[in-house]
Amino acid sequence: MLGVIKNSLFGAVETWPWTVLSRGGTDDVPYEERACEGGKFATVEVVGKPFDEALREAMPKVVKYAGGTNEKGVGMGMSVPVSFLVFPAEDGSFQQKVKVCFRIPNSFQADPPLPSDSSIQIEQREPMTVFSSQFGGFAKEADYAARWAQLRSVLEGTGPLRHDCCYFTGYDPPMKPFGRRNEVWLVRE
Secondary structure, three states: OHHHHHHHHHOOOEEOOEEEEEEEEOOOOEEEEEEEOOEEEEEEEEEOOOHHHHHHHHHHHHHHHHHOOEOOOOOOOOEEOEEEEEEEOOOOOEEEEEEEEEEOOHHHOOOOOOEOOOOOEEEEEOOEEEEEEEEOOOOOHHHHHHHHHHHHHHHOOOOOEOOOOEEEEEOOOOOOOOOOOEEEEEEEO
């Protein structure tokens, strides 16, 4: 576990591969349209808990998996961002269902170690195109929800978007005090 923390603070962290297709938005809500590669992800789904509580439960599990709590006992290092698949409700709030998704680093994509924790699943995710808007700080559900609403407003009329789900993302370990990076991703249909 200490190795994961040391690596995330001082080591190289692999970034999920994507290509920027375009940039747009407003001064307050800029965005990038990105084509994100697919790949294998370690996921933990939490149902019946609010977003912030679900992250407190799921994040340590994926961090431990990446740090070596897996069948091979191998530390893979972290990749960023860690994405949180969330599900909007019809009233504009979010369902109490969150899937935390850690993209397995490229060197382990072909043969990822199996998790030791049965709540962690290895899933194959297809490539996707997203509209991403970045913001800073220690993000909580209210911060992500506000940015999600702003980005939806800015993107109105730009083309078909998925309304059944979206992604919130985080790039930084919890002990990083400033210069933090968070994003909201809306998925193009």
